[in-house]
Amino acid sequence: MPRTAVQPFKLRHGLVRLSMFLNGVFFWFAASTLAQTPPPSKSINQSETVVDALIKKVSPSVVQIIVTAYGPIEDSGRGNAGVVLGRQRASGSGFVIDAEGYILTNAHVVSGAQRVEVVLPPPNPDGSLAAALSSRMDIVPARIVGVAREKDLALLKVENVRLPPLPLASYRDLRQGHTVFAFGSPEGLRNSITHGLISAVARQLDPDSSLIYIQTDAPINPGNSGGPLVNLNGEVVGVNTFILSQSGGNEGLGFAIPSATVRTVYRQLKEFGHLRRQEIGIGIQTITPSMAAGLGLSQKYGVIVSDVLPGGPAEAAGLMIGDILVSIDGQPTDNVPSVNYLFLLRDSPEKVRVTVLRGTTQEVFNVAAVEEGQDMDQLTSMADPQKNLIPGLGILGVEIDKKTAPMLHGLRDPFGIVVTARATGSTGDVPLAPGDVIRSLNTQPMTTLDRLRTALKNIAPGVPFVLQIQRDGKLLYVPITLE
Numbered sequence: 001m002p003r004t005a006v007q008p009f010k011l012r013h014g015l016v017r018l019s020m021f022l023n024g025v026f027f028w029f030a031a032s033t034l035a036q037t038p039p040p041s042k043s044i045n046q047s048e049t050v051v052d053a054l055i056k057k058v059s060p061s062v063v064q065i066i067v068t069a070y071g072p073i074e075d076s077g078r079g080n081a082g083v084v085l086g087r088q089r090a091s092g093s094g095f096v097i098d099a100e101g102y103i104l105t106n107a108h109v110v111s112g113a114q115r116v117e118v119v120l121p122p123p124n125p126d127g128s129l130a131a132a133l134s135s136r137m138d139i140v141p142a143r144i145v146g147v148a149r150e151k152d153l154a155l156l157k158v159e160n161v162r163l164p165p166l167p168l169a170s171y172r173d174l175r176q177g178h179t180v181f182a183f184g185s186p187e188g189l190r191n192s193i194t195h196g197l198i199s200a201v202a203r204q205l206d207p208d209s210s211l212i213y214i215q216t217d218a219p220i221n222p223g224n225s226g227g228p229l230v231n232l233n234g235e236v237v238g239v240n241t242f243i244l245s246q247s248g249g250n251e252g253l254g255f256a257i258p259s260a261t262v263r264t265v266y267r268q269l270k271e272f273g274h275l276r277r278q279e280i281g282i283g284i285q286t287i288t289p290s291m292a293a294g295l296g297l298s299q300k301y302g303v304i305v306s307d308v309l310p311g312g313p314a315e316a317a318g319l320m321i322g323d324i325l326v327s328i329d330g331q332p333t334d335n336v337p338s339v340n341y342l343f344l345l346r347d348s349p350e351k352v353r354v355t356v357l358r359g360t361t362q363e364v365f366n367v368a369a370v371e372e373g374q375d376m377d378q379l380t381s382m383a384d385p386q387k388n389l390i391p392g393l394g395i396l397g398v399e400i401d402k403k404t405a406p407m408l409h410g411l412r413d414p415f416g417i418v419v420t421a422r423a424t425g426s427t428g429d430v431p432l433a434p435g436d437v438i439r440s441l442n443t444q445p446m447t448t449l450d451r452l453r454t455a456l457k458n459i460a461p462g463v464p465f466v467l468q469i470q471r472d473g474k475l476l477y478v479p480i481t482l483e
Contacts, residue, residue: 050232054181055193057234059125061096061166062227064185065105065156066139068115093184093227094118094156095236096163097266103142103156104266105226106241107149110156113431116142118158125191143422146269147433149472151211151261151344152241154226155269166228169235171260174201174214182218182240182254184227194219196252198237203255204337212341213255214238220254229256236262264345272380273421273434278346278369280354281312282319286336297324298360303333305356314354317367323356379407380434383420388449392456392482393430396421397438399448410473411437415447430480437470456482 067090092109096102103118110116120138145155178198186192196218203215216229220240229238238256245251268276285291285306292300305323308315325333329352333339346352351366382388382404383396390397397417398404405414417438432438438446442465446452459465464481 051181054230054232054234055125058166058181058183058228058230059191059193060121061164062121062183062191063094063096063103063163064119064188064190065092065094065103065109065142065226066117066119067091067110067113068117091185091188091223092225093223093240095183095226095228096165097155097168097262098270099162099165101158101161101163102145102165102266102270103158104239104262105154105156106239107147107152107154109226110144110147110154111149113144116144116156118142118156118161119190120161120163121191144431144433145422146273146275148265148269148275151257151265151275153239153257153262153265153269155266166230167235168259168263169231169233169237171237171258174198174231174237174258176201178237179232180216180218180229180237181231182216182220182224182227182229184224184240186219186221186223188223196254199252202258205255212258212261212337213241214258216254216256217252218254219250219252221250222248224254235259238262260345264347267347276347276371278343278352278371280317280319280352280367280369281309281314283307283309284325284336284339287324295322298357299324301334303336303339313368313370314365317354317365319354319356319365319367320358323358323363326355326357326362327353328355329353379404379418380420388420390417390449390452390456392453393432393480394422395419395430395432397449397452400437408437412470412475413439415439415445416470417446417449417452431478432467432469433471435471438467439470439475440468442466443468 068088092105094103094105094109097104117139120140122136140158140161142156142158145157147154176198180196180198182194182196184192196216198214199217200215203213204211205213214229214237218229220243224240225242227240228236229240231237236259238258239262240254240256242255243250244253265275268274283306284303287297287300287302287304289300291297291304297304303325305319305321305325308319308321325339327333328339328342329346331342333342346369352369354365354367356363356365379398383398385396388396388398396419398420400408400411400414400416400418404418405411408418419432419434419436419438421434422432438452440446441452441455444455446455459482461483462481464479467478467480469476469478
């Protein structure tokens with residue numbers, strides 16, 4: 001028994017000595033290895049410093065956007081008759097573009113919105129652990145200043161909020177391979193950042209469209225829409241807009257609206273509430289080899305003037321059908337999308353300098369530009385801030401009559417109230433925008449401003465009602481509840 005009692009003690013004692021020996025060997029080996037490991041390179045430290053500075057500069061200007069709207073929430077399997085509509089909440093991203101409280105985002109983020117709210121960035125969002133764990137969340141209401149649906153951009157406004165604006169980069173300086181960072185709230189995870197490269201500076205997904213996108217492999221996911229794509233200087237090179245994906249998530253094919261488009265659309269939405277576009281009164285087509293052969297053209301590529309509108313500025317300046325476009329304002333006109341894009345970005349009051357190839361001779365014409373939105377501008381100028389105010393809806397409206405009806409293209413019926421501007425005074429969520437035509441309230445036709453005002457007064461607070469409106473040539477119902 002004594003012998004048995006002693007053996008475990010000796011065994012444990014030996015194990016302790018062996019353990020101490022092995023630990024000593026381990027620490028000697030670890031110390032030796034660490035001594036031979038080179039310190040972190042200076043370039044890595046410099047890169048992290050640059051990114052830290054970038055986050056501190058950009059994050060205070062990036063916001064999350066929460067939208068409340070009506071949409072399908074249940075489907076019983078009986079087709080459209082089984083769809084149940086209800087109040088839905090969705091989120092996207094945006095960034096401050098003007099210190100006065102103007103925020104830019106995508107049009108599809110606020111599409112059909114009943115209410116728009118902005119989640120402000122946390123105090124001192126420097127990317128640190130303390131900032132990430134901050135539970136503070138300031139949410140403020142926002143109104144829609146204007147929407148350019150065809151360019152998928154929208155401008156919002158928040159009151160009594162001062163946030164630093166982000167500068168827009170020069171689109172011409174952007175190059176394939178440049179480093180970019182995508183900021184936003186993917187899947188609702190606010191204050192997120194991803195990193196990648198510019199895959200292509202000008203990607204045209206539709207050859208007949210004037211829309212040009214920046215392609216990037218920086219991870220972009222649902223919820224990033226409307227957030228900024230920035231360069232190493234913290235300048236916005238584009239607005240994250242959509243992805244091409246088979247899975248629904250990021251696959252390295254993200255697309256952003258270029259800063260040049262953003263700059264022009266922002267200025268016009270802020271000033272006019274809608275997008276305006278200059279034109280000179282010509283029709284254009286892409287030159288094909290067969291067209292060149294049949295018309296005896298001097299080149300088999302480019303853009304040809306296929307029409308000159310009678311009485312338009314191009315005819316007055318001397319442009320002719322069959323002229324081949326060489327440049328506009330000094331910019332090459334190699335294809336139809338490029339020409340359309342040049343006119344989209346142009347908002348100068350100066351005449352358009354058009355260089356054409358007529359036969360084998362180059363000629364230059366200075367053509368006065370007119371704007372496609374002039375009719376809407378005339379309607380806007382007709383609205384008096386007091387006489388045309390609809391306080392309950394927070395809008396200015398103009399009655400449609402024999403004088404104003406011709407100014408509205410695609411009008412379904414010659415009656416209604418056209419919304420010319422948003423104004424303060426709404427007592428609820430009113431998703432109306434300039435250009436909308438109010439046709440009826442609870443099936444009753446609205447033909448005059450007084451009739452609309454009277455109908456609104458007869459509705460008690462909290463009682464829902466429905467407006468039928470025409471928007472972008474389509475009719476839709478808009479349910480509204482005034483508080």
